[in-house]
Amino acid sequence: MPISAASLVRRVSAVNPLLLDGALALALVVGTWLWEMYDPGKGRPPDPLSLSLTVLVNAPVALRRRAPVAVLVVSTGAALVYHMLGYHLGLNSMGPLVTLYTLAAHRPWAFTLAGAALIVTEWTQASVRQPGVALWSALGQSLLVAAYTVGAGTSTRLLAERTRQLAVLADQLHREQDAAARRAVTHERVRIARELHDVVAHHMSVISVQAGLGRYVALSDPATAHATLGVIADTSHEALAEMRRLLSILRIEADDEDEGLYSTAPGLRNLEPLAERIRAAGLPLTVIVEGEVRPLPPGLDMCAYRIVQESLTNVLKHAGRARVEIRVTYGPATLALRVTNDGAAATGSSRSRGHGLIGMTERVRLYQGTINAGPLPLGGFEVLAIFPLSPPDDQPQEASS
Template structure:
């Protein structure tokens, strides 16, 4: 039963409020007219005049949201004229009351206060016309009813205004959160771009040295010159690849001050040093390497190192873990990094959408890789990253 009522309420709330107002006006007008026709012997009998005034009292309620004060004036004036002409004293009083509520709910409090005076006057006059009702009783009843309609409408108006303020505040907070996330992404991309810039600069230095050597031995030692050209070709290819990545990441506008220099030549071969530093900080770290290690492009090597470094830093700072495991797997077509810990819960940095995960995601995306981070069923936290690799020269010969 309660389920059907809830379903009906949801369907009603989905309707256009203006349709509900029209239905309310029609229901009140038709209901009051039928009551007036059937209630014989109380006041003047129903006629065309009384029915017309009844329609004038209730029909304007269909516009109570768009012109609430005008509806109040028309409805109350028609009701007052209806009762002055001696028609049924107990009818046509609900319309002005609903109009007063509408003014208080959708208009200003000044208009509501003025409308309350009109409704109280009309209700008092209609009540006095009923047999056995004293003026003080009619006035007290009118003040209570009119005050109730005015107060209820005012509360609804204040709650509606507060709701709009909360919606606006929520939208503002969402916009600020999105802006903060975009700024974090931009900062990480600028940081990565700085590192890639130095990688490219390193490649260019190698090309410069090798080209100088090649020119020096071009005539005296053709074999060395040929090998030098091979080094230049390979290095320039890597430099162009890193330059494309650098240009793609710098498409994001970021005009931020330099936050300091970053070490750019770190690579996976330096993980033992990183592990020793973490052990000295009190974290028991185990490093496992599976598969034959291979030479990686410098940018990718640096990217993989940074992911391990960021993961261990978050474990040390946030996870409350005693142990962390690093698993590095080399496959012919893929490099996989897995960092796990035995902490009590997710690290706030990467696990909850912090800047740590943003930086990791941007790095991995730059090399067409994938990354996931989250809690493990058996407890602790896991960061898993995978990078596609092109076949090495040894693989191609095989």
Template sequence: MSALDSRLLDGALATALVVGSWAWEILEQGKGHPPTPLSMTLTVLVNAPLTWRRRAPFTVLVVSVGASLTYHFLGYHMGLNSIGPLVALYSVAAHASRKATGVGAVLVIAEWTHSSANQPGVALWSALGQSIIVAVWSVSTGIVVQLLVERGRQLAEEHDAAARRAVVYERVRIARELHDVVAHHMSVISVQAGLGRYVALSDPATAHTTLGVIADASHEALAEVRRLLSILRPEAPDHDDETPYTTMPGLRSLDALVERMRAAGLTIRLTVDGEPRTLPPGLDLCAYRIVQESLTNVLKHAGPAHVDIRLTYEPDALNLRVTDDGPGVVPGARPCGHGLIGMTERVTLYEGMIHAGSPPGGGFDVLATFPLFPSEEGRLT
């Protein structure tokens, strides 16, 4: 509710109490309670300040209680003008400090006790007990409302914090995807460009082949970058665009990846054991990126090498292994750099395990294992 709406609602409440009290005074004038300009003015002072009960609750309470006590001390109707102070006390409990609430409760109890005790047939102890009950009820209601409002504010802050964390996570995910796409394709382009320049005059056919690999790699890189950047566009994609966005790659794209890397100079054998299964999109992309990063590292660090890629589908796991016969890792060096860190983060996200290093016979070996939950695929997405 906006501040204007709250002010209008409080103003309507104050107006209703003023008009209702005036009407009651007029109806009771035949019973020895004739209204006067002073009594009607005091009625306004008791109830009209409730319009500002949210902005200055304690001030409104003091004014309302003071006007009500004056009204009753002057002998006007003892049954009127006690609701305004009670509403003001509720407002103090809901919007002010506990100290102000305690002082306000004392003032309201005194005002209610005075007005009730001066009515015929009401004992002082009964008036005091009644006053304490209504004051406690008013304060309790105000405190409950204050707690609910505070809880609502905390929930809103937690929601905002969760939304910010989600944005940060999405940015990290997109940054990782961009790194994988750019690093892989630029590595292919760099290697092929160097080879093409070397054989440009001596072997035109090979140079032509390298240009084809460069063209294919750059085209695929641009398509994947466009797909990733389209996530950041708030507007809908332009369907008239001649170049549609590519779908998210996965293990079904391995054949194309292998062919491209073969054209770049690697000798690759791809083996699939077990019955291939439809994987959750996130895990499918993760497995593809691990193969892509592993082949990129072979191309960058091992030169022309033989690579063995083996996918093993087990009932409750997916095993992914990429092995090459290159020179391996120099002792003390950091294998794969940020690429290995990125692969580890991806595998951990899907509750898997990864091992990368040089076996005793040389080369380099990457082994990743993902648990599969046939009945809980949603948890992997």
């Protein structure tokens, strides 16, 4: 089975660098010695001294990654002595060049320039000893070879630095993605908690009022007591249905195509059943819708419903036997919700930063709206929320009722 070039590179990269450099040094020593033995050229014939110098030039290459400066000095010095003694002028030049490449790839520019000067000096003196080679030609050739080697090493260093930077950026991106995922989970938990608060607070307030009324008239007015039990049953059933919807959302997988659970989310279309439940609790309530009713985005629709629901819950808790008015106004570019009551001054307690008002404020801000809640000059309490809307032609086509 043939091995691809990429696979070969990965396998070589996985090998210990010291083993690779040792193999390279051994190949340089053996190759240089064999070349000198079979092609001595016009220089001094090979002898034990030339073998010793050849080993001294090339063997240190095995340590080129660990101590490139020392290796370059030793290798270049041995090559200089080798050529000055008159041995083969074309050999023992590759070891210093390999070390210069390593120096350029792993050390600062000062060391690289000093190493390049050593290489140019050694190459020039070796070349100029050859017959018919002028000094300027030898110097030019040496400068060209040294420049090419330094350029290759510098390119490798820049590539390695770029790879490290990309690794740092990838790690930073991974951390940011994890943080964003954690924030999304937190936001979803807050949203679910807000939904559960609205559902439980409103329905339990209605159930509490109805249970108190039923207990009060249980013996004196059985018909009214029976009616309150019906309201309690309907309210608890609705609360369970909404809580089941919220808990079911938590179990929906990312690829779940069943949107039925989402489509049951309440909206302004449910205002009348909400109003009937409040009336059954004994509070006179009027719903007024102004302007041209049109479909709303699902999130905004549910947000508006929750604002009204929480406002009515506060009325049940704080306003006593108050008359309530819900006014929904569809404007060209806004949706206004106004919930007012004529209850006692104790209604002002809902100005405290409890979960209800905080939840309403967060919901409204989510849709770039504004909300004001406070006592009226002549008594009672008002909650006014205003949401920006797109022009009617830009509204979603899905029906909200």
